[in-house]
Amino acid sequence: MTRLIGILVGLGFTFVVLLAFVMGAFTWATEEVAETAEHAFHKPAEPLKLASNGPFGKFDRQQLQRGYQVYKEVCAACHSMHLLSFRNLTEIGYSEAQVKAEAASWTVPGIDPNTGEANTRPGIPTDRFPSPYPNETAARAANNNANPPDLSLITKARPHGPEYLHSLLTGYQEQPAELLEKFPEAKTGVGLYYNPYFANLNIAMPPPLSTDGQVTYADGTEATINQMSTDVTAFLVWTAEPTLEKRNQTGWPVLGFLIFATVLAWFAKKQVWADLKPRKQKT
Incomplete structure (x- = not known):
């Protein structure tokens, strides 16, 4: 009797699960999904051609230095880059003397050795790039309650990172009249800016690059x-993967060796088993 009850309970549970699955699939297939402004007006990132693209990609050092200049003069006012040290700039073509001078042009947090109190001091090559805000609360207070993300790995932290970042920086515009007619509730609010490349179309970050000539390139x-x-996108590709060139240079010889070893193993197998004949099956 107990076994029969167990079987009936199991069958009942299976039936309920199957019914729920069928009903869910039917609802998914037949239910009309209401169109949203994000679905209708969001744009995918535009293609971006960089020297570092592809399996043979290499960094353009001149472009990386221009990108660093854009970061320093524009982006650093809101965004940190705490995984990068000043000394890493030697990898994009700066000399040690230039790095020392560049580090000294930044102000970083320090400790007074005489009193033990917190202070600020000029940076040195071993320092990491400082955050523009002392903490997240201060960052949100200065940016309409939005916390500007750290840019060290930003091109790896977003799908199609380089393309997305470049499209976002160049994509600020007025809201289309069609959007406001169709979705009046999606009107950009106070302190927000319309950008069709951003996930929900409205972003708290003002256009960082708003006019030509905002930076004077050296x-x-x-x-x-x-x-x-x-340029700043190329620079942030480098900050996210500074070993890209070494990886490409190492990868191809390793791939060639693996192909050679595979062919060699195949010929060795043919040589070892050449004199052995398959046994005949007895009838």
Whole structure:
């Protein structure tokens, strides 16, 4: 009797699960999903061509230095980059003397050795890039309750990171009249900015690159919004993966060795088993 009750309970449970699955699938297939402003007006990131793209990609050091200049003069006012030290700038073409001078142009938190109190001091090459805010609360208070993300790994932290970042920086615009007519509730609120490349279309970050010539490049390159956006994106690709060139240079020889070893193993197998014949099956 106990076994029969157990079987009936099991069958009942199985029936309920199967019914729930069928009803859920039917609802998913037949229910009309209401269109949202995000679904209708969100745009995928535009393609971006960088020297570092592809399996043979290499960094353009001149472009990386321009990108660093954009970060320092524009982005650093809100965004930290705490995984990078000043001494890492030698990897993008700066000399040790230039790195020392560059580090000294930044102000970093320090400790007074005489009193033990917190103070500030000029940076040194071993220091990491400082945060513009003392803590998250201060960051949110200064940015309409939004916490600006650290940019060290930003191109790895977002899908299609380089393309997304470049599209976001160049994508600020007025809300389309069609959007407001169709979705009046999606009107950009106070302290927000319309950007179709952002997930919910409205972003708290003001346009960081708003006019051509916002940065004066040391190498004389014309600083258009597109150029500045491309350069800082290239720089942030490097901060997220500074060993990209070494990885590419190492990867191809390793792949060639593996192919050679596979072919060699196949010929060795043929040689070892060449004199052995398969046994005949007895009938």
